[in-house]
Amino acid sequence: MTEESIRLDEIPERGERESIAESAIAEQLVALVRRSTDLFKELQNLLKELDDLNKTGVEKIYGRIRLMKDEVEEGGTNLFEYVVRVSPALPMENLYVGIIQNIIRLVEHGEAAANRALLLVTKGFEKMPDNMYIYLDSVMRKLTEMMSIVIDMLNKLSNSKVVKELYQKEVTLENNVDEIYRELGSEIIRNYSNDVGALLLLKELTDKLEDSADILKKVGSDLRLISLHR
Numbered sequence: 586m587t588e589e590s591i592r593l594d595e596i597p598e599r600g601e602r603e604s605i606a607e608s609a610i611a612e613q614l615v616a617l618v619r620r621s622t623d624l625f626k627e628l629q630n631l632l633k634e635l636d637d638l639n640k641t642g643v644e645k646i647y648g649r650i651r652l653m654k655d656e657v658e659e660g661g662t663n664l665f666e667y668v669v670r671v672s673p674a675l676p677m678e679n680l681y682v683g684i685i686q687n688i689i690r691l692v693e694h695g696e697a698a699a700n701r702a703l704l705l706v707t708k709g710f711e712k713m714p715d716n717m718y719i720y721l722d723s724v725m726r727k728l729t730e731m732m733s734i735v736i737d738m739l740n741k742l743s744n745s746k747v748v749k750e751l752y753q754k755e756v757t758l759e760n761n762v763d764e765i766y767r768e769l770g771s772e773i774i775r776n777y778s779n780d781v782g783a784l785l786l787l788k789e790l791t792d793k794l795e796d797s798a799d800i801l802k803k804v805g806s807d808l809r810l811i812s813l814h815r
Contacts, residue, residue, distance in 0.1 A: 606671040624653040629725040701790040731801040748812035755805040762798035
């Protein structure tokens with residue numbers, strides 16, 4: 586994300602400046618969410634390697650995830666600076682700041698979940714029951730779908746009705762993740778009550794995924810408020 590790509594042109598009218606600033610921010614947010622989606626797709630692949638007990642595969646994918654996290658953090662920092670510079674023409678500054686912060690938190694949670702999987706496979710983790718992997722894979726699919734909805738919301742911010750409908754889909758998906766999370770918690774306790782280390786790492790991994798759904802729901806909520814303003 587280059588400095589030039591987020592430069593604000595000097596335009597006399599405040600309304601025009603605001604429109605250009607918001608369009609530039611939305612464009613950069615889309616780029617950040619797309620890169621975040623790439624990270625979570627890699628995490629989905631990493632969980633498959635964990636299920637196959639492929640330590641080398643987990644290690645390789647984890648390295649890529651860390652690089653992606655760093656890229657999103659750097660892009661988010663650049664966008665923070667831009668938001669500060671255009672803040673006089675940006676009445677919804679706090680909401681945009683919150684969205685950027687949450688996208689950074691999102692990739693940090695994704696990297697943390699990947700780290701827990703790496704620790705599991707490094708410490709001689711036994712193959713998880715099939716239903717547990719199915720639950721995890723389902724959560725990952727719903728998270729990437731939630732990110733796709735966030736992108737749609739960013740591209741349709743000028744249409745508050747459409748954004749509201751997309752937000753309702755986001756809420757439904759977050760509720761679905763909560764339901765699966767509860768099932769996963771029960772399965773973890775049932776299958777790993779005699780292995781405290783694996784139990785704790787799996788619990789932390791699933792906590793990070795559930796928190797990621799909460800973060801995406803909050804991003805959707807903020808975008809809905811922005812769409813009402815626009």
